[in-house]
Amino acid sequence: MAVGKVDAEILKARSDKREYRRIVLPNSLEVLLISDSDTDKWMRKTRSVLTPTSAHYGGHCNGEPTNMDGALTVKSLDSLSGFAQFFIKPLMSPDATLREIKAVDSGFEEVVWGRMGENEKGLYRIFEACFLPCKCLPWTMEDDVTWLTNARKLQKHLCCNNHPYHKFSTGNWDTLEVIPRAKGIDTRLELLKFYEANYSANQMHLVVYGKESLDELQRLVEHKFRDIRDTGRSRIHFTGQPCTSEHLQILVKAVPIKQGHKLRIMWPITPEILHYKEGPCRYLGHLIGHEGEGSLFFALKKLGWAMSLAAEESNRSNEFSFFSVTIKLTDAGQEHIEDIIGLVFRYILLLQQSGIHKWIFDESA
Structure with a gap:
């Protein structure tokens, strides 16, 4: 052939x-x-x-x-x-298998603990859960990569336990x-x-x-x-979604190890890849993450509550995805988390009422 x-x-x-x-x-x-x-x-x-x-x-x-x-x-x-x-x-x-398991375990330890010392590890714990209008994962770590990785693991843990997204995805010496x-x-x-x-x-x-x-x-x-075999394997399709109504409206707080505060708000969404020509996440990310006058970040910064803000699709796949807004908070902002969440939703409502504009779509492309 x-x-x-x-x-x-x-x-x-x-x-x-x-x-x-x-x-x-x-x-x-x-x-x-x-x-x-x-x-x-x-x-x-x-x-x-x-x-x-x-x-x-x-x-x-x-x-x-x-x-x-x-x-x-x-x-x-x-x-x-x-x-x-x-x-x-x-x-x-x-x-080779044993070496790879050890490498996976080493990577797991680095991701989980980062550069924290033994005393800091002992202090690290989740201490409070309550309900708010969405899933929020405030988490403070030494670097953004470690913070995001651990926030994602916690999010997976809070999702539907019979969905593949809930599974332990890293692996370590114990599991392997x-x-x-x-x-x-x-x-x-x-x-x-x-x-x-x-x-x-x-x-x-x-x-x-x-x-x-x-x-x-x-x-x-x-x-x-040419010798890679073709078994006719069909593509895997997941049933259901990682989040049902009982897995939403959750606020999780973590005791800070390093100085600083972050707030991450997440929504389960339809993957943007299914609507890549329209680019809904790109459009919303551009507007919610905008730093100009009249923007959400402009208002939060003026109040002295935020130092940075990013909005984007995250943890995406072909069958489920999430949209996240991540805000680096000031000490004052940490005392106004519910107010900040309220402003985020009010801004999203404003965008919804304003409709879609081609010039914004072109600007964000």
């Missing part, structure tokens, strides 16, 4: 001198080729759709896609074969080694079973970027990736 070229037009900026081509291999692997004569690197990115019980290195995520990417220098072009072999015939040796061993489960065998059941070329997308011509890139991809 010959490779099928897809002649659909690929839109790009006028200043973009790179060449593009989309092809489909006989095994149904969809590939985007990018030729850039000015680059000195090879880059490749593969995306595969997994199941609700899938995981990092084959076993610890919550149904989101697996992404594997990186850059190869021209001198190490042959290592692209090793990348392809991961999807064709992964070794998953016992030693101690508990399975106690139950007589061989983690490596489970990884192999998972690979056999879920990795299929028809559920993968590959991007290859290099300085060679499109024809040369195509020949390389055909040779290296």
